[in-house]
Amino acid sequence: MSDRVADIYGVRTPHARGTVWPARVDQYLDPGVTEDAVDRWVQSACLLCSNGCGMDIAVHDGRMVGARGRPGDTVNHGRLGPKGLYGSTRWAHAPDRLTVPLVREGGRLVETDWETAMARIVTTSRALLEEKGPLSHGFYTSGQLFLEEYYTLALIGKAGLGTPHMDGNTRLCTATSAAAFKESFGADGQPGSYTDIEHCDAVFLYGHNMPETQTVLWTRILDRTRGAEPPRVVCVDPRRTLVALEAERTGGVHLAPRVGTNMALMNGLTRELFAHDWVDHEWVAAHTVGVDELRDVVAPYTPEHVADVCGVDPSDLRAAARIFGESQAVLSTVLQGFYQSHQATAASVAVHNLHLLRGMLGRPGAGVLQMNGQPTAQNNRECGADGDLPGFRNWDNPRHVQQLADAWDVDVMTIPHWAPPTHAMQIFSYAETGSIGLLWISATNPAVSMPESARIRRVLGGDQCFVIVQDLFLTETAELADVVLPAAGWGEKTGCFTNVNRTVHLSERAVDPPGDARSDLDIFLMYADAMGFTNRSGQPLIGWRTPEEAFEAWASVTEGRPVDYTGLSYDKLRGPSGIPWPVNAEHPDGTDRLYADGVFPTDTDYCETFGHDLLTGGAVTEQEHRAKNPAGRAFLKGAPYTPAHEQPSEQYPLLYTTGRTVYQFHTRTKTGRSRDLNAAAPDAWVEISVADAEARDIVEGDWVRVESPRGRIEVRARVGNVMEGAVFAPFHYGHWEPDEAQGGGHSDTGRRLANELTMTVWDPVSKQPTFKTAACQVIRLRDGDGPAPAPTTTASAPVTEPPPGRRPRPTAGGGPTISTVLESTPTYRLDPSQDGEGSCRT
Amino acid sequence: MPHLTTYIGLADRSEQTLASSLRAVAEGHAHIADVFHTCRTLAEWSDANHEALAPVVERYGEAHDVDEPERLQAAGLAETRGGEIGLLRDLQDLHVLATLVQTTWTVIAQGAQGLRDRELLSITEQANNQTSRQLTWLNTRMKAAAPQALIVAP
Structure with a gap:
C-alpha cells in the first residue's frame, strides 16, 4: 500500500542502458471499494497530463471508482502518477456537476x-x-x-x-512545440520516442520540470539514472527543481539562466558545438540547410558573454555543451520554461539545431521530445x-x-x-x-x-x-x-x-x-x-x-x-497498447520514431509551412522556400537574443514567472475535486529566494502582495528554490474553491489568481503567450499563522529551515494504492530494447 | 558624384523617417501587443542602418535637397489612425515608406558597384536584407489583419 501523494513516483525499478523498462501496475480504488466489487474495467488512457498513460477505468454500480495502469501499454508499462490515480474519476460524481443547460x-x-x-x-x-x-x-x-x-x-x-x-x-x-517542428522539419510531428530514455547516455531538460508535469515519464528517467550505465542529466531551469538535483547527482549540470534569457543560453551552447567542432559535417551537409547562417548568428555568444546575460557560470555552460558534444546519444525534452518565455519558438528551434548539428535524430536514444502541456x-x-x-x-x-x-x-x-x-x-x-x-x-x-x-x-x-x-x-x-x-x-x-x-x-x-x-x-x-x-x-x-x-x-x-492514421481503427486500438502514428500499409504496427533516414517533410509541395522569420514572425513565401530547395533536408535556423518585453525597474525590481505543481492540473476543475490531491496543494502561494525574502523581512508563511503593472495578488510566501531576482507563482488558483471537506475554504480566493499579473504578449511565430517573463514587486503584508500552503515534495520545498511554527509538515495523505512490479515484462511491439522495428524511413 | 550623395542623403533620412514612423505606429497601437513590440524592434533595425551609413556620409557628404521622405511623412505617420482599419492603413503607409527605403538602397548598391566601394556595398547589402525583413513582416501582418478589418470591423 503506497501513499502516492507522499511518494510521487512509487517504487524504483532500476535497469541498465539498452534494456526494456520493467512493468509495474499501479492501481487505486475509492475508499470502501474492493477489487472484487469492481463490475468491469474499461479501456482508456489518462487525461490528466500530456504523457498519455494507458489506463483502465474501474466501474462499480454505474460509477467510475478508480483507475489501473495497463501493463502492456508502450507509454507507461502499467504505471500511473498521483493525478491519474487520485484525480481521474472523483470529479465525475461531484455534486456541482452541470446537468442541465x-x-x-x-x-x-x-x-x-x-x-x-x-x-x-x-x-x-x-x-x-x-x-x-x-x-x-x-x-x-x-x-x-x-x-x-x-x-x-x-x-x-x-x-x-x-x-x-x-x-x-x-x-x-x-503551440511552440508545433511551431518549432514546422520551422525545423517542415511539419509538426514528434521525432523522438519515450523509448529513447532507455538508450540515451545524456538527457537534457530545457525549461521542463518533468517531475511535476509528467510524473510517469520522470519515473522512467529515474529508473535509468538509478540503474547501470545511467545517463547524465542536464537541467535548464531558473528553479532548483528535482531535475536539477538529479543533474547534480548524475554528474550533469544545472544551468539556471535569468528569466527571459533562454535564447542567449542556447546560442552559447550552439557556439560551443561549432567552436569544438562537435559537428557531424557529413550528416549536416546531407540533411540540413542553413549551417553557415547559423554559425554567423551564434558567433558573438562566447561563454563569457552568455554568462553576463544569463547569470550562469561560463564553466557550467562549457560543461553542458561538452556533455552534448561528446555523448553518443542525447535525448532532449522541452516544455513551458521555453514555450511560455519570450523568444519561445527560436529557443525551441535551437534545441533542434543542436541535434541536427550532431546528427542526433532518428535512432534509439538520440531524439527530441518537444512536450505538450495537455493530453x-x-x-x-x-x-x-x-x-x-x-x-x-x-x-x-x-x-x-x-x-x-x-x-x-x-x-x-x-x-x-x-x-x-x-x-x-x-x-x-x-x-x-x-x-x-x-x-x-x-x-x-x-x-x-x-x-x-x-x-x-x-x-x-x-x-x-x-x-x-x-x-x-x-x-x-x-x-x-x-x-x-x-x-x-x-x-x-x-x-x-x-x-x-x-x-x-x-x-x-x-x-x-x-x-x-x-x-x-x-x-x-x-x-x-x-x-x-x-x-x-x-x-x-x-x-x-x-x-x-x-x-x-x-x-x-x-x-x-x-500524420497518417489510415492503418488505425477502433478495433486495432482495443489491443494491449496504444499505437504511435504513422500507421499505414507500410507501418501497420505504427512507428516508434520519425526521420530514421534523415529525410524530413520539408519539400515545398509537401511541407506544412514555408516557415517564418523567427524574430518577427514574417512569413516566408513559397518562392523563397522553393529557392532554398530544402528537398527533405531540415532547416537550421538561428536568431539573436533580444531582451524580454518587460525588464525589471525600480518600481518592479523582480521577475515574475508562473508554473504548476504536481498535484493540480490546470485550473483544478478535476484535481481540485479530489481530496487526496487538493489537500496536498490546497491554496496559492508564491516562491521567493532567500536573499529577496531577507531584503523584505519576509519569512516562510507571511502574507505578501505581489504586484505587476497589470494587477496584484495577495498570497502566502514560500522561501524557496527560485533564483535570486525571480518570483514563482502557480497559476492553478482562480476563485473557485471546493468545500472544506475537500480542502477548500480559504480566505484569499478573490486575490490569488496568478494571471492577474501576466502580460498580453506572445511569441511572433507560435503566438504562444509569454507567461514566464514579467516584472513585479513583492511587499510583505502581515504575519502568517503557519507555513505557506505549498507542497514539500517538489520544487516548491522550502530551501532553508523555517522558524518554529512555520515548518510545513511533509506533504502526504493520499489514499492507499497498490503497486505491483511484474516479474516478466510484456512485449512492446516497437520497443528497440526488445528488437522492435519501430523506426520510420520515409 | 552629386547624385550619389543625393541618394545617400535619401537613404539616411528615409531610414530615420521609417524608424520614427514605426515608433509612432507602435505607440498609436500600443494595445495591440505584437504591433507594439515588433514595430519597435523594426525601428531599431532602421536606426542601425542609419548608423551604419555614418562613415559613408562622412566620406562622400550628404545632399540635403531631397524632400520625398518629408512629403511621405507629411502624408500621415506622425499620427496614427484608430481601429482595425486604421491599423491596416498605418501598416500600408509603413510598407510604402519601407519600399522607398529599399529601392533607395538598391540604387546606392548599384553606385557602390560602379565605384568598387566595398564598404558601401556591404552596408547596402546588410541594410537591404533588413529592409526585406521589415517588408515581409508588414506584408504578413496586413494579410492577417485585412479580412476582419475590411469585412467585419465595427
Whole structure:
C-alpha cells in the first residue's frame, strides 16, 4: 500500500542502458471499494497530463471508482502518477456537476432545456451570419477533447461557417512545440520516442520540470539514472527543481539562466558545438540547410558573454555543451520554461539545431521530445480545431486546401486559407471589440488560464460578444457566459486521443453522463444539424453520427500526410497498447520514431509551412522556400537574443514567472475535486529566494502582495528554490474553491489568481503567450499563522529551515494504492530494447 | 558624384523617417501587443542602418535637397489612425515608406558597384536584407489583419 501523494513516483525499478523498462501496475480504488466489487474495467488512457498513460477505468454500480495502469501499454508499462490515480474519476460524481443547460436571463444564469439553449445559440449565430458573415464567429477549444470532436468542430468552422477564428488553449501550452517542428522539419510531428530514455547516455531538460508535469515519464528517467550505465542529466531551469538535483547527482549540470534569457543560453551552447567542432559535417551537409547562417548568428555568444546575460557560470555552460558534444546519444525534452518565455519558438528551434548539428535524430536514444502541456493537445494540432488545416496541410499551398475541399465536397473558397489562422490572443481581441460576436468556448477556463485576467473577464462578461461555454462545471469562465452547456466528460463518452510521442489511445465510455449532459461531439452535431450545414451535393456536411464514424472520416483525410492514421481503427486500438502514428500499409504496427533516414517533410509541395522569420514572425513565401530547395533536408535556423518585453525597474525590481505543481492540473476543475490531491496543494502561494525574502523581512508563511503593472495578488510566501531576482507563482488558483471537506475554504480566493499579473504578449511565430517573463514587486503584508500552503515534495520545498511554527509538515495523505512490479515484462511491439522495428524511413 | 550623395542623403533620412514612423505606429497601437513590440524592434533595425551609413556620409557628404521622405511623412505617420482599419492603413503607409527605403538602397548598391566601394556595398547589402525583413513582416501582418478589418470591423 503506497501513499502516492507522499511518494510521487512509487517504487524504483532500476535497469541498465539498452534494456526494456520493467512493468509495474499501479492501481487505486475509492475508499470502501474492493477489487472484487469492481463490475468491469474499461479501456482508456489518462487525461490528466500530456504523457498519455494507458489506463483502465474501474466501474462499480454505474460509477467510475478508480483507475489501473495497463501493463502492456508502450507509454507507461502499467504505471500511473498521483493525478491519474487520485484525480481521474472523483470529479465525475461531484455534486456541482452541470446537468442541465443554463441561459442568461436578466443578468442571471437560469436552468433551461437543450431546445431552448440551442435555439438561442442558433438564432444568434444566424443573425450574425446574416449581418456580418462567418468572420463574426470564433471557437476556443481545449487540449482535452477527443480527436473526433476536434475534427467535427474543424469541419463546422472551416467548411460549414468558413471562419478562420478557431484556436484552443493549446495555444497556451503546446503551440511552440508545433511551431518549432514546422520551422525545423517542415511539419509538426514528434521525432523522438519515450523509448529513447532507455538508450540515451545524456538527457537534457530545457525549461521542463518533468517531475511535476509528467510524473510517469520522470519515473522512467529515474529508473535509468538509478540503474547501470545511467545517463547524465542536464537541467535548464531558473528553479532548483528535482531535475536539477538529479543533474547534480548524475554528474550533469544545472544551468539556471535569468528569466527571459533562454535564447542567449542556447546560442552559447550552439557556439560551443561549432567552436569544438562537435559537428557531424557529413550528416549536416546531407540533411540540413542553413549551417553557415547559423554559425554567423551564434558567433558573438562566447561563454563569457552568455554568462553576463544569463547569470550562469561560463564553466557550467562549457560543461553542458561538452556533455552534448561528446555523448553518443542525447535525448532532449522541452516544455513551458521555453514555450511560455519570450523568444519561445527560436529557443525551441535551437534545441533542434543542436541535434541536427550532431546528427542526433532518428535512432534509439538520440531524439527530441518537444512536450505538450495537455493530453489531447496533439489532436487539436492534427485535426485543425486550432486553426491549422487538418492533416498538417499548408494553408498557403492551394493543392493542400483543394484536397480538403474535395474530401468535404465544398467550394474551396469556403475554407479560410487566405491568411494564417487566427490565434487565441487575437480571437479574444476581436471578441473584445465585438468584431467577433459569438465566441464558443469548450472544455477550458480562460478566465483563469489566460494572461491579464482582468482583461479576459471584461471580454467574456461584456455585452459586445455572445459567449457560449461548454464544460463539466460552472467554472470561472462559465459564470460569465450567455449560454452554458453541460458536457459529458472522459469516461462518459468514447473517443481517441494522441499523446506527446504520437501514441493514439482509444478511451471507451465507462458510465453514463449525469442528467442531461451530452458529449462534446453530440453538442457540435446538434449545432450542425440545427444550422443545416450541407455540402455541394446537398447532403449534410457532417456525414457521421458516432465517434467511430468520425474517426474513420478523420483517418481518411490523413492519407499521404505525415500524420497518417489510415492503418488505425477502433478495433486495432482495443489491443494491449496504444499505437504511435504513422500507421499505414507500410507501418501497420505504427512507428516508434520519425526521420530514421534523415529525410524530413520539408519539400515545398509537401511541407506544412514555408516557415517564418523567427524574430518577427514574417512569413516566408513559397518562392523563397522553393529557392532554398530544402528537398527533405531540415532547416537550421538561428536568431539573436533580444531582451524580454518587460525588464525589471525600480518600481518592479523582480521577475515574475508562473508554473504548476504536481498535484493540480490546470485550473483544478478535476484535481481540485479530489481530496487526496487538493489537500496536498490546497491554496496559492508564491516562491521567493532567500536573499529577496531577507531584503523584505519576509519569512516562510507571511502574507505578501505581489504586484505587476497589470494587477496584484495577495498570497502566502514560500522561501524557496527560485533564483535570486525571480518570483514563482502557480497559476492553478482562480476563485473557485471546493468545500472544506475537500480542502477548500480559504480566505484569499478573490486575490490569488496568478494571471492577474501576466502580460498580453506572445511569441511572433507560435503566438504562444509569454507567461514566464514579467516584472513585479513583492511587499510583505502581515504575519502568517503557519507555513505557506505549498507542497514539500517538489520544487516548491522550502530551501532553508523555517522558524518554529512555520515548518510545513511533509506533504502526504493520499489514499492507499497498490503497486505491483511484474516479474516478466510484456512485449512492446516497437520497443528497440526488445528488437522492435519501430523506426520510420520515409 | 552629386547624385550619389543625393541618394545617400535619401537613404539616411528615409531610414530615420521609417524608424520614427514605426515608433509612432507602435505607440498609436500600443494595445495591440505584437504591433507594439515588433514595430519597435523594426525601428531599431532602421536606426542601425542609419548608423551604419555614418562613415559613408562622412566620406562622400550628404545632399540635403531631397524632400520625398518629408512629403511621405507629411502624408500621415506622425499620427496614427484608430481601429482595425486604421491599423491596416498605418501598416500600408509603413510598407510604402519601407519600399522607398529599399529601392533607395538598391540604387546606392548599384553606385557602390560602379565605384568598387566595398564598404558601401556591404552596408547596402546588410541594410537591404533588413529592409526585406521589415517588408515581409508588414506584408504578413496586413494579410492577417485585412479580412476582419475590411469585412467585419465595427
